[in-house]
Amino acid sequence: MSLGFSVEELLPRARAGGVLKMGLSALGEAEWLHPAPDLPLRAAAFDAYPDSVQLLPEADEPADELAGMLGVAGGLEGAARSAWEDMCLLLPQADSGTYRLVGAAVAFPTDWHPRDKIGLPLAAIHAPIHGYAAQLARGVDHFMATLQPGRIFGRCNWFVSPAPALRWIADAPPERAFAHVTPANAGKTLFIRSERQTLRRLPQTGAILFTIGVYVAPLGTLSTASHARLMQALETLPADELGRRGAAHYAGALAGFCRNRAD
Template identity: 65%
Template structure:
């Protein structure tokens, strides 16, 4: 299955509300990483956010293995700087059955700080996600334990942001979206999609988690994508709206989508 490498391509494969699911698709090697990274943008991202690189000593071997596998000199930071995707490494400590974040090279985080997450087990990493512990935690732990080297799995998600910046630190929703209306939503709302992949490194057994960030103004998306987002936003109002700040932008997004649909029907 191909996930694609753009917001319009990723949205149809992303969850739109309801029960949390991993929603994984098995990928071929050719579908793993974006083939044409903007290396200048990556360098600028890491220069602006040097604290995005965080490592524990127990992740060093996995970082070196990853770099060698990608044909890059160095370790985890150099591997991530040479590709579009941010990269994180997870390993299990002796005597533990859960994975921890032991390395991160993240230029474009989606409202998280690697230093705050370093060393945490998966359940603690995902604690802010409403419903994760009840609906998804056990399934994720089982998947990680059974993941074999050579297999690559991908998934995607989406967020609505009030900025097109790739490094996104969310302001309180009532402030971030205060200027957004149905009339200007096409230019003031931005759709942010994460293209995530998981694979186990064969020698060290570390698990690599990659995050490819794609951001577009709402108004530049295909009509089908805008319609899909409007439907999903209605669903989120009854579920995860508080966590995602949906209530602060929902009226504007749905109103914009309706106006676009009416305009297309004329």
């Protein structure tokens, strides 16, 4: 099963609870980026939020390499404006080999600001994710160190948000953000957000490119299979991770809507 380009297609491949895993799928070149991006929407987001692009000096060369691969000008920002996917560049630190974020062009963030993450190593970037250090950090570091040029891998995740915006920065605590959600209206007031992420090594500079394609759908538009998947995940994710996602403030409404829909 390949990775699609919609919430409905991505949810079956996303984490449904249990131990953290990278959950990688090998992708062909034709599966790498969204085939029909809405470029005016991308341009509007970058124009409205100039700080969506953050670059360290060492990102210049790989950014130019990436733009050349895509046949565009403008370095990392030009590359990200030419595709649906946000794009991040990572390079290893000379002393430790640990990869850190050296460039980010992120029009549609999922509750993070590139300015807060630029320059950080992977462990620090993922510190808020419950279990990352113990369950996933070593495997991610090994994958990054051994990824070969020409190989493309993808993975996906999911979140529940109280808004349909592609650019989602939480501006209220979850108890307030989800206060309006009930089992009766959850189909229209809860939105399932999935990131389709890919990783590949640039052949000339050796930098790793991490892309993030964001897809959002109202809960009520998804299939009963997707509803069951979400309910299973909310029942099996660790308590700390559920807390990070604010699940206590929407899980009951989501489950109630899904059960009513299934009846």
